Amino acid sequence: MRRALQGLAIVGTMVLTSPAEAREAPRLAAIFADHAVLQRDRPISVWGTGAAGARLTVDLGGQTVRTTAGADGRWRALLPARGAGGPFTLKVVDADGAGDEAGDVLVGDVWLCSGQSNMELQVSRTLNGPSVIGSANDPALRLLTVAKDFDPAPQAEFRNPVSWAPAGPEAVGNFSATCYYFGHDLRRDHEVPMGLINASWGGSNIETWMSGEALERAGEGRRLSILSRLASDPVAAQADWGGQWQAWWGGQASDTPWSPADAGPWTAVPAMAPWERWGVPELAVYNGMVWFRLDIDLTAAQAGEARTLSLGNVDEADQTWINGVAVGASGSGDRLYQLPRGLLKAGSNTIVVNAYDTWEVGGLYGPAEKRALILANGESVPLDPAGWRYRAATNVGIAPPRAPWSSTSGLTTIGNAMIAPLHDYGLKGALWYQGESNTGEGLRYRDLLAGLMADWRARFGAEDLPFLIVQLANFGQPPTAPGPSGWAELRESQRRAVAADDHAGLAVAIDLGDRWDIHPAQKQELGRRLARAARHVVYGDPAPPSGPTPTSVERIGDEIVIAFADVTGELRTLSGAQIVGLELCVTGDDCRYAAATASGRTVRIPAQAGEQIGEVRFCWADSPVCNLYDAAGLPAGPFRERVGFRSPPGSD
The missing domain is CATH 3.40.50.1110 (SGNH hydrolase)
Incomplete structure (x- = not known):
């Protein structure tokens, strides 16, 4: 069992706490727990926390190294490489013997x-x-x-x-x-x-x-810059992201449902439950976006004291506005959005939530008490469940962008x-x-x-x-x-x-x-x-790592010839002599299914005279039927390859 080690001094029959107990004893990071496995044949990195500046000894099965905790109390040590074995005890102790250990540690x-x-x-x-x-x-x-x-x-x-x-x-x-x-x-x-x-x-x-x-190298600089603002200025980050979301929407539709001036059409929400359970036929098995809107009256005091919008659960992603200003976006958990000062006003205010769902049920639902405006004094103004209206965004068939801080x-x-x-x-x-x-x-x-x-x-x-x-x-x-x-x-x-x-x-x-x-x-x-x-x-086994893989695709006369590597034995087809799932393509998705046979490690596909074939595709679908295997029972995987050209023998 992993246990902390304390430096102790014994005086007569009394056990006195040593000075080591007055400061933080060194600890191993949580990953270094009982029954851990450490990587063999390379130096072993170990780290943890302790008192700032503490001089520490790290030991693994009798091999020791010394290190010093930094000003933030964090320490790191590099133990010598060792071969597979164990069990060992991994320990870290300070100069007074206080520390931490993990038992039954293996190296492998x-x-x-x-x-x-x-x-x-x-x-x-x-x-x-x-x-x-x-x-x-x-x-x-x-x-x-x-x-x-x-x-x-x-x-x-x-x-x-x-x-x-x-x-x-x-x-x-x-x-x-x-x-x-x-x-x-x-x-x-x-x-x-x-x-x-x-x-x-x-x-x-x-x-x-x-x-x-x-991700910076992958071209995500803009969203990363918004993400970096979240910790220091969440209100500004949410507003910036809302601007990007609105720009995306503008490329899909001409309306602006988040605007208080948007007159509709809006329909009363039947119940604050998943939209699949509303009894609305077009939403019974709907995965996509639904807009929710609530107009709420506030007193001047409520408007001035409101600090947080609580929506509870939104399944599965939301983009939320108040009075046309983006205040929040998330993809998991209860929504709690900090509000900018001066956003709310005495009288009518408009809350709009775009809910996007891709799987099973979706919508704005859960305990009613979680939907409220939370005031500075901790009190709340409920968001009346009877006041919500909706409209489905069935005109938009692609997924919206997600906030960079989504889970x-x-x-x-x-x-x-x-x-x-x-x-x-x-x-x-x-x-x-x-x-x-x-x-x-x-x-x-x-x-x-x-x-x-x-x-x-x-x-x-x-x-x-x-x-x-x-x-x-x-x-x-x-x-x-x-x-x-x-x-x-x-x-x-x-x-x-x-x-x-x-x-x-x-x-x-x-x-x-x-x-x-x-x-x-x-x-x-x-x-x-x-x-x-x-x-x-990893281990150097010469056997092919997977199933057959194409190495060349060439047109030779009126045949397309595909050569394969990583074949155990010879190619074979299941449930028939013909290969299923091969396509000959002129360009893009201008393709036709083609009959073909396998021999040895080669597949030959007849091509029509004069047909301009640019690509060969195999098993090109979400759920294709594929029947080309090798003697090890491993399938040839899906692929798309351009067709090269080679003159047939004797054509010169």
Whole structure:
């Protein structure tokens, strides 16, 4: 058990507190807890807090180093590299013997697993989960989950408790399934201790996990500048962001519903409940935007004393105005917006909320007492539930921009609270399963993913830190004709970002999804594919890291010939001789399905004489049907490749 160490002096039968107790005893950061795993074969970075200027000794299994706490009380030490082993005790003590320690610490390989809900999905929700949980028993596989948290600024420490636990039934059930199955499979032939850190959040976009520096390079300077103002001047930051939001709206529609002068049409809200439950047919299964408006009369005293607007819950994102002035925007939690002085006036005032929802129920609902104007003396003016009116923004079919401080759709917010506190904790590699929330910007995602990998390598002080990327699984109805696909665009960006990186591997999941459920339960096979990629990229296994990948696409006479690498044995098709899902494209989405056959490691597609084929696409849809595999049972993943030209033999 982790325990604090106190310097004590014994006089006769009395135990006296030493001078060390009068000041802050040194502490290990929360990540260095009982049952922790530290990365082998590299210097071990350890940090924590203590008294300013305190001289400290850090010890791991008899290896010691000395360090001094800074003026802010923070300290850091670098222990020598050591091979796999343990258990050890990790200790920090000051000159008087007061300090902190963590027991049962192992040295092995540490993996960081991150992303959105498909990384977050627990073992208990996967196929055969109860059996897997009941049989879990690996004391050398250790698990840690970082609690969800976000902040506009980087945090030095976790604000929620974290703890390590050996992989047993109690720990495994609620742990990330993808992460656990990956580690469990690796342990079959890599017997070193392993630590798995799960830091994931459903619905998060990639930008929330990146640092400000990385996003600056990605062209997010304007929104970052607004984000930086939030701490010092939240009223100005909200107003600035509101201006950007209004400019966006102006590009989609000609009305200004946030204006008090907007006369309608407005309809009485049937109930302060999700709009799907109003009994309004067009909103019964509606995902999109709905405007809410309340006109409220205030006395001169109330108007002068009002300091905060409380809306309670808005599902899932809001942009809010009072008297035509933007006062707040958020994407989670109860809305509490600080109001600028002089905004409210005696008489009629107008509150307008744009609520945007993408999943399940949406709207402005929850306990009525949470919707109020809060006065300086703590009293409140209720926002009459009978006075709200609405209109649906069915004319706008694209997502609005999100405030940069939003939890799952802002900039830097989750990384600041869930990744930054890890500092340079030693890692063997990182797993990344994310992208569903960025399918509207598939082309840009390649640069964002490359930026994330570079950013985290800098964070953790390892320029060659391996990344294992899960390519998005299939979801939705299979296509009946070629067409555009945001999911396919994003998969292509994932594929190309990995191909351009010498220290990255791709796990293809195009056959592991569920057309009805965005959270497929088949995570065991995904874990095995990630472990296979790790064996190749990280541990030097010569076996191909994934399934077949195209290396060249050439037109030779009246055939398109695709050569593949990373093939185990030969290519094969399932459920028939023809390959399903190949498309020949003239330009853009001007494509047709094409019949093709596989032989060895090559695919040949007949092309019509004179047909100008510019690209070949494979499995290009949100939820394509794909049947091209190799002898290892691994699928060829989706791709889009331009067609080169080569004269057929003897044509000269």
